[in-house]
Amino acid sequence: MSLTESSPVEAARIASESSRQLATLSGSSRNEALDLMYAALTKHKDLILEANARDIKAATKAAENGDLSLSILKRLDLARPGKYEDMLKGILDVRDLADPVGKVSLATLLDDDLLLQRVACPIGVLLIIFEARPEVIVNIAALSIKSGNAAILKGGKESTESFVTISNVIAEAIAKSQVPNASIQLVKTRDAILPLLAQDKYIDLVIPRGSNDLVRHVKDNTKIPVLGHADGICSIYLHSDADQSMATKVIIDSKTGYPAACNAVETLLVDQNALSVQLPGIAEALLAKGVTLRCDDLSKQALQDKLTAAQSALLQDATEADYDTEFLDLTLAVKTISSTPGEATVDAAIAHINTHSSKHTDVILTSSKAIADRFLAGVDSAGVYWNASTRFADGMRYGFGTEVGISTNKIHSRGPVGLEGLTIYKYIIRGNGHAAGDYFEGEGGKRWKHQKLSI
Amino acid sequence: MSLTESSPVEAARIASESSRQLATLSGSSRNEALDLMYAALTKHKDLILEANARDIKAATKAAENGDLSLSILKRLDLARPGKYEDMLKGILDVRDLADPVGKVSLATLLDDDLLLQRVACPIGVLLIIFEARPEVIVNIAALSIKSGNAAILKGGKESTESFVTISNVIAEAIAKSQVPNASIQLVKTRDAILPLLAQDKYIDLVIPRGSNDLVRHVKDNTKIPVLGHADGICSIYLHSDADQSMATKVIIDSKTGYPAACNAVETLLVDQNALSVQLPGIAEALLAKGVTLRCDDLSKQALQDKLTAAQSALLQDATEADYDTEFLDLTLAVKTISSTPGEATVDAAIAHINTHSSKHTDVILTSSKAIADRFLAGVDSAGVYWNASTRFADGMRYGFGTEVGISTNKIHSRGPVGLEGLTIYKYIIRGNGHAAGDYFEGEGGKRWKHQKLSI
Structure with missing residues (x-):
């Protein structure tokens, strides 16, 4: 050096x-x-x-x-x-x-x-x-x-x-x-x-x-490709059929495991049908861990109906900017997902995430495989998880042995980048005086073999 | 649409x-x-x-x-x-x-x-x-x-x-x-x-x-990643031990198959020991095909010694700029590769290519596997070939079925790009309420399996 x-x-x-x-x-x-x-x-x-x-x-x-x-x-x-x-x-x-x-x-x-x-x-x-x-x-x-x-x-x-x-x-x-x-x-x-x-x-x-x-x-300030991520705005979508204790465990881990990490959750999207069912218990657990909840009107109302006055007093009002914010501390933005007529609620959640998330890691909590598959296909992020914590987005946890960084790029390397992300490839041809012009359709032309070999 | x-x-x-x-x-x-x-x-x-x-x-x-x-x-x-x-x-x-x-x-x-x-x-x-x-x-x-x-x-x-x-x-x-x-x-x-x-x-x-x-x-004019190539300055390095008829065939195909293509050869690098042995025959064949040769002093001298006066009259003098030029027609720059004391000639050729080529496709003509391997490892181009025409650099010829373009980028996709180059990947995790915080060394911590599954 x-x-x-x-x-x-x-x-x-x-x-x-x-x-x-x-x-x-x-x-x-x-x-x-x-x-x-x-x-x-x-x-x-x-x-x-x-x-x-x-x-x-x-x-x-x-x-x-x-x-x-x-x-x-x-x-x-x-x-x-x-x-x-x-x-x-x-x-x-x-x-x-x-x-x-x-x-x-x-x-x-x-x-x-x-x-x-x-x-x-x-x-x-x-x-x-x-x-x-x-x-x-x-x-x-x-x-x-x-x-x-x-x-x-x-x-x-x-x-x-x-x-x-x-x-x-x-x-x-x-x-x-x-x-x-x-x-x-x-x-x-x-x-x-x-x-x-x-x-x-x-x-x-x-x-x-x-x-x-x-x-x-x-x-x-550069034309050179940049590998990395500016923001880590990760979301969790809580579907109405999610098991409450499973959901609580995943959300608590995602928010409180290491709040300053880029793979911590920043936004909780709540199916309107989960507002008065699963959300109150989850909110209680989050408040008990010292998490500040910034709620939209519907979620705040639903929580106020179920929580104690002391707990309710801790709730804050969300602004639109909160859904585009990486808090990096014990703050969580909460937003109700209501579908328009004819729209599936999961699709409204997907649309929110594709607009507001930083394409880092997003999670769905649901007991339905069909709903989960729709989410996993529709969300355009480096990591899309079903019933698992956002905090798994990490090269060591993925089993890569090391992590060069986490990429939110759309080409080359995405998500946790291991050593492989520091390589590209070259095409090597070994011939024996071969000319490309010898290969053509019709009389006298050579034919391609194009035989895939095992590697 | x-x-x-x-x-x-x-x-x-x-x-x-x-x-x-x-x-x-x-x-x-x-x-x-x-x-x-x-x-x-x-x-x-x-x-x-x-x-x-x-x-x-x-x-x-x-x-x-x-x-x-x-x-x-x-x-x-x-x-x-x-x-x-x-x-x-x-x-x-x-x-x-x-x-x-x-x-x-x-x-x-x-x-x-x-x-x-x-x-x-x-x-x-x-x-x-x-x-x-x-x-x-x-x-x-x-x-x-x-x-x-x-x-x-x-x-x-x-x-x-x-x-x-x-x-x-x-x-x-x-x-x-x-x-x-x-x-x-x-x-x-x-x-x-x-x-x-x-x-x-x-x-x-x-x-x-x-x-x-x-x-x-x-x-x-953009910060968006660009897939493609501006230039196609491909080179062929003729080593002293190359078989002459093999070399002639590959060079003729590389230059005359379709001179306007990006995979046509533009520079011929000639081992000094091949100047009076293989080069004259190759030059005769090229001149017969109407190719204009732009030669440095050494190669011009060597050719003048062996060719007829009429043939010699067709030779042009190369300028330094010719070695950085994509002619896109029947013109070929010829340069002698002389090694400095202690340097292998192939290394001098590699150094020229890494400085002047557009990292598209470069070829070595040699009968030595060891020399070829050194070239294939040392040249930093999307395609590096041994005894084969530059014109093989093509998605159809590679067996991709289609070609989106040819990339000289160093990340994502390199060389002829097939459909695969229009994809990236996402990481999907399917869990069952898993929390990352449960995994740690020491008492009570879960252990990673990290079991690779066949795909």
Whole structure:
């Protein structure tokens, strides 16, 4: 890993060059680099924690002056029990994942001695922009090397001392491997971001990991494809036939498991026929957990009829904007779904979600398979669940072993993105002097075999 | 198909709405719409050819005035023998392709009664901008409906009469099917393109089908992902150990099969050790086919030593710009590849290609498997071939049954794009009231099964 003091264009060009060499390395060569990284970071723990302590000291001062939030300060700290070890273990976890490069996903014998294969390969150069957490740089470097991609990294300024020290340690380790040094470059100045976002000639994918604002800023300032999500406005639709205790369990988990996560539920859509049946019990459970409910008129009325005066006093009125808001805390917008004549209620719920959700993860709670299937087909989101918590939207929970991010894009990768999302494919043909002009209908023309081979 | 006279924003919004309904239709419902389209276009052939004749009449006048090229005029003509029938047959060919929607590409039992599946689904709304050929609108409408995507179409103005009549016929046909009318919308005015390119909220993918200029204009003016390629600068690297007759055959096919195609070769890279061995015979064959050779000094010298004076007189001098040029005619740039000390010649060829090619299709001619493998791994292009013509880069030749276009993108779809490229996937979870918070290490925590199921 080199500390890039060269111009952003030059950094991108060198990364592109390195990426070509990196792409030809075997899986074992890439894994060897990860082993060396692991060993070096283990050896230099003290050095890195000293650098981290300097970041913490500066950040503490900034926090005391009110210039930095306490949550950022907390995330900076690599010395918290278990954190450094988790970071190290993450490298070995990535190393042990199946190699995403080289997988053959299509093989067709076009004709005798003319074989077409579609083979997974690295995308090329990633630009990864992330916030203060210093362990992220290790995770990203590991993911990039494992997937054979070069990466340019820009981290939050509060972690600069940690990043620089970690970078130097990683650079020293990589230098002993076959991975080219410029495969992983750290960019220190914020000024470099906009020029880097303009390097669509050299950079193939931008991955912003951080706040909505960061993601939006990146998306608004580049022509390079961006993998990620700005918002996580997830909804749960409660159908009238849902089992109440099942529904309560799923909603409580979706809202209170980790309210600041992008896969937490933000909007509860309630079938009008569930307003006075299932909703009151669910609302009671949510209020007991400290959740603020922002209700439309119908749901508020229904709840006031069933809840105690003390409970009812906690209910708030929803505004239209609440149904487009990612609260990221213990607040839930509640909206009644009434169908128009001839319309199924589930269709009205689907229409709401397709208009207001961020295409992240949406859930239906129902005991009817037919209603569920309609919802699963009709909702245009990366994740559509039946009777399960929105919080399952996560690469580790999906069994991917790691998560590069969660994408709400409509192409390439959608939902939790594993290592596979950092690859594309190339078509390889191996022939024997074959000419395309020899294949035509009629006399003298060769015929295609187009024989699918097992892979 | 409706003729959009509404605002571009409104057209895009309606398309998005329709796309949701279209996405839930079964394969047989989508195929039924294709059958109805086929029947209606068969029935109204005379009406459509009359409209086409009006386009031809106007275009002929424009061509006489020098305002339109003869090649455009020729492409306009739907009445040429077999053309209308080919267009009709294309609908049935698309209908008979395997349904790309609903295919399950991953199934994991996360836990008992908690099933995760990754299921192919339509992308949503396509914006397809193409040039004058009137049969393209039928092909695109068929591909969109088959893949469950809504489409907004903008064709070249020279075909307006044909497009409008074809649209009306298709609209009448689709109205009898379950496919929503607004799934396919035709936009008539050129003014609508820029506002449509701004509708990234509603439009998910832009597919420009036409000239480099069109593709560049689209790429420069939208944040929506663009599927396609601006240039097709394909190269062939002739290694010193290549069999001469094999090499000649592949190069002749690659250059002369259809010089205006994006998969025609534009640059021949010649190992310095092949200059006086294989190159002269290859050059003779190319010159005999009327190919103009633009040579660097070394290759020109080598050829002059071996060719007749008359042949040598035909050789032109290459400029640096020739190695970045898509000639689209019978011109071939020739460049000698000399390696620096310690560098393998094939690596110098790879470096040239990764810098100058448009990442479309590049070929190595060699009898060495080791050299070929190095080339296939090192060249970062959608297609990398060993001893086969660049002209194989084509969806029909790959056995995809159809081709949406050829992509030089680094994400989503690369190379010839079949129907699959018009789909993405969603993750579906079917549970039974599962909460993510129940899964954790330690006492009382549930354990993940993460059992891969066969698909």
